[in-house]
Amino acid sequence: ETGVTQTPRHLVMGMTNKKSLKCEQHLGHNAMYWYKQSAKKPLELMFVYSLEERVENNSVPSRFSPECPNSSHLFLHLHTLQPEDSALYLCASSQGTGVNQPQHFGDGTRLSIL
């Protein structure tokens, strides 16, 4: 139990569907992150939120839309995805965005695009 919970664990969707990934942290952290882990590429940072404000958008296509309604919850809204978006999406949290603040990871959502 890492204190970071992601739902659903698995998601299969068509290219025209709209779905959302959810992340919840119970650690009292105030920074949250979305990462993408593809089969053939290193783990990539997508978005960073600090105190519910987006502080990083790492050139992510607009078909991925993050939302951070409070410091405990982070969503990734998905629409009109492509087959290459199939991947493991990992959420992490930390106490601030200082370089020595360890990030705690959830177990991820395995997304498959048909």
Next chain:
Amino acid sequence: KQEVTQIPAALSVPEGENLVLNCSFTDSAIYNLQWFRQDPGKGLTSLLLIQSSQREQTSGRLNASLDKSSGRSTLYIAASQPGDSATYLCAVNAAGNKLTFGGGTRVLVKP
């Protein structure tokens, strides 16, 4: 742009052997380097964090070294066990707690 490379991509050893995992990075302007472990279908667990001013960090059977000037880190796992089978990832932290990851080394320790 920072690039992180891990060699080998996969490694298989008999139980009891020592493991040596390598990580290299192109930009030496880093704050720290971390080693993570990832089990199949799971998230990442932090193993060791080495500050840029440190040369090594130890935790139990794990020892990580850092040579910032040459852009290299090595993770040593002594007396490997089947439970050490996992993927090991290294990541460098340059600013804003934004980690750049290597592709990982998949380790299999055979009983």
